[in-house]
Amino acid sequence: MPTNIDNLATQVQAAAQRLSIGKYDIYGASVDDTSVQVDQGEPKQVKASNRSSVTVRVWNDAGRVGVTSTSEIDPAGLELALKTAYEASEFGIKDNAPDFSPEATTEISAPGEDTAPTSPVAELIEKLVGAEKQLLGAHAAIASVPYNGLSQRDVDRFYLNSQGARRHDIRSAASIYLYSKTEQDGKKPRSAGAFKVARNVAGLDIDGCIEEAAEKTISHLAYEKIKSGKYPVVLSADAFLSLMGAFSNLFNAQNILDKQSLSTQESLGTAIASPLISLYDDALHPENIGGETFDGEGTPTQRLPLIENGVLTHFLHSAGTAKRMKAQPTGHANMGSKVTVGRHFFHAMRGEPAEKTYNLDDADGVILIDDVQALHAGVQSLQGSFSLPFDGWLIENGKRTSIESATVAGDFLKLLNSILYVEEELELVGGGLAPRVWVEELSITGE
Template sequence: MSGTNSTAPQALNVSDLRDQLDGMAHREGIHKWDLGASRSSNATVQVDRGEAKQLKASQRSSITVRVWNDAGLVGITSTTDLSPSGLERALIGARDASQFGNANDIPGFSPLAMAPTPELNRPLQPALGIQKLLSTLKQAEKDLLGQHQAIETVPYNGLSEGSSERIYLNSDGAVRQVQRTQASLYLYARAEEMGRKPRSGGAIRVALGSEGLDVQGCVDEAAQRTLSHLNYQPIDTGRYLVCFTPEAFLDLLGAFSSLMNARAILDGVSLSDADSIGSRLAVPFLSLHDNGLHPGHVGAAPFDGEGTPTQRLRLIHNGQLESFLHSEATARHFGVKPTGHAGLGAKVSVGPDWFEVSTSEGTTSGTTHLHHSTSLDTFVLIESLNALHAGVKASQGSFSLPFDGWLVRDGEKLSVESATVAGDIRQVLSGIVHLEPDAKVTHQGVSPHVWVDGLAITGEA
């Protein structure tokens, strides 16, 4: 990638592409097919003490073709070749593979694949180029190192920008296409004082383009978080009132999203079952939406992998489970409409887009409960959860996770040296005592600070 400004690459002509596929399918005697494709172009830089550590530019493409044979069985082929010959080989390969299709799991076209999609205000942004990214990141690292003499290195850092395109086509006439641009910055600093353990902290910023990144805000937040952990102490093992930052609570919620995932329910790896709709899952003042259309969601798309329009879906209302996340196949099984959460692949996956945690309308946020049932003199403020891949048993509901955070006692904030927080997600959701009124838009969703009473904290032995 050059150092000059450039715009997103020329979009694919999806109408011509669909006509090509239609002609090929007709010649091969294929009557039902669909295609999902994505391609991206990215530039990423990393630095180390003012020098370039890594400069990387990449282009990727991924194409999935599905074909239904006359017996109704489905074959699937993945490729990276969008040329006419590559597409023809993919169609023929998928047709041949359909002979071995699973008769017990047959996906279909989404009934909403040609429904109107929502308007998204995501104007494409110009790329600044890898040289500009490098100079910006060098300056950010320099500014962060200059914030305090204890900050010695910024071992993890990165600045990237890129563009992407996604399409969905099928033989019934569905034609979906979206282009996006996105940029991200992360800075993770390491500080050390004589006779003390090294301490770290970081920050992330995302935007539609590099020019929209709040670089100085990222520097300041990374410095503040790192320095706030210098004054650390061990914490006694026990049960504490815990306040999760928005980022930490969204991480925990995302780790247990199988609670609301219809695919996970059908696969038998969810705590919920087909009869869980309407059951109490959380305190009555909590609501949860999956809102892939939120203005703060930089990577928003108007449709999912099956062409179903993206929507704002209410999952929990007044503490009760109200909806599951669905693909076409799971929606058909449950007798509902697809929700726009499918990913196209050898097995159609289901996943959340962008969680939005809020207080249910017409309810209190638990403030009275917080002040009258708990002591605010001492609590643990959890900034971030670590080792989510290893410390979460989603199908059982349990977790035991190292965390970064502070013990707050009589207004004094002391970093916790090393500790884990453990519990059960059902107890967490039912043990919430307060949702703060101001929600924060993060790079992964929207949430207020969330207060939970009686969580087990294990300090370093």
């Protein structure tokens, strides 16, 4: 049942008065999640869960803040959390203590509810079994779909504080993931996957997911080794945004203040990339299913330009980082035992027009990277370097040949500055929305 934010605010206010607490705020989220997995036509795993998490902050008369967390949203649980946070405030920090966001009470024009009906578990299993069967039948070499999943969720979020802020969001989302694997005598297993998301199960492009997974898997069957060297590279939307996410300390104000970033405060307004590329963080983009209208501090989210025509234009801020850097909060605070800063939904696109256009249909000696792997191990985010295994193809005279095994390495800032061309067509992937990006050259190491 959706949170009644007005009743909750009244109950919390009464509890705070009983405890003689004058300043507090509360951020909470509840997730109803149902997911299924199948194996060779049979249900493998069915999960249904309801998870709640609430963070309570209380300020004492000395301006120190205490923080506690709870999974209880009933009046008794919240009163206990207020009392615990108040007691903890005696040990709160003095320097750069968090405070309310100045934007926590400003009006939000975006709708706070975007829900859809849920589907019964039996329907989820039926659809996923059917998808697995179709994918297995797409080619004789496809022997299994070892990783798959169909899920639906409702997320209910709220924020309130003692100054009268009241925020409430409830949103629905559904997704399907299919990852197939081949088996052929005398050949290495090959694999590929696809992912789709929609407001609900009925809206999922399941056929498109099957087709994409099959097409990618089949394209890797005839593979060849590749010589090590420097190659012109085309990054898929997924590969480009994976790298952008791995080096997002470029934009993170908390990382910058902690000196854990490739940027400094003086980097704003400087060119960090080719003028051919622009990048936004846009929590409210129509393609961002389940997007948030406010962050953990109640600050409204927005479309924030990060790179415009190659120039670094904004950082991601919480209320605390914005105050320290004399900026405005941007709606990127994550509430927890401490406030952190994180991105929402990247939207990469063309910047300035390119002098020359490129096309994969007639490309020669170019490597198309479909996805990069092992980001947790192969990225040195503070040095700006990466060395990552990848799936992809060598393109010769427009013909694609799968690469047996290889890694791509480079410096991320050099990569951004060596962009040759940004394609027009955008693709929705897990990290956001982006086109394919052509890069002058990167180091490729074959097996």
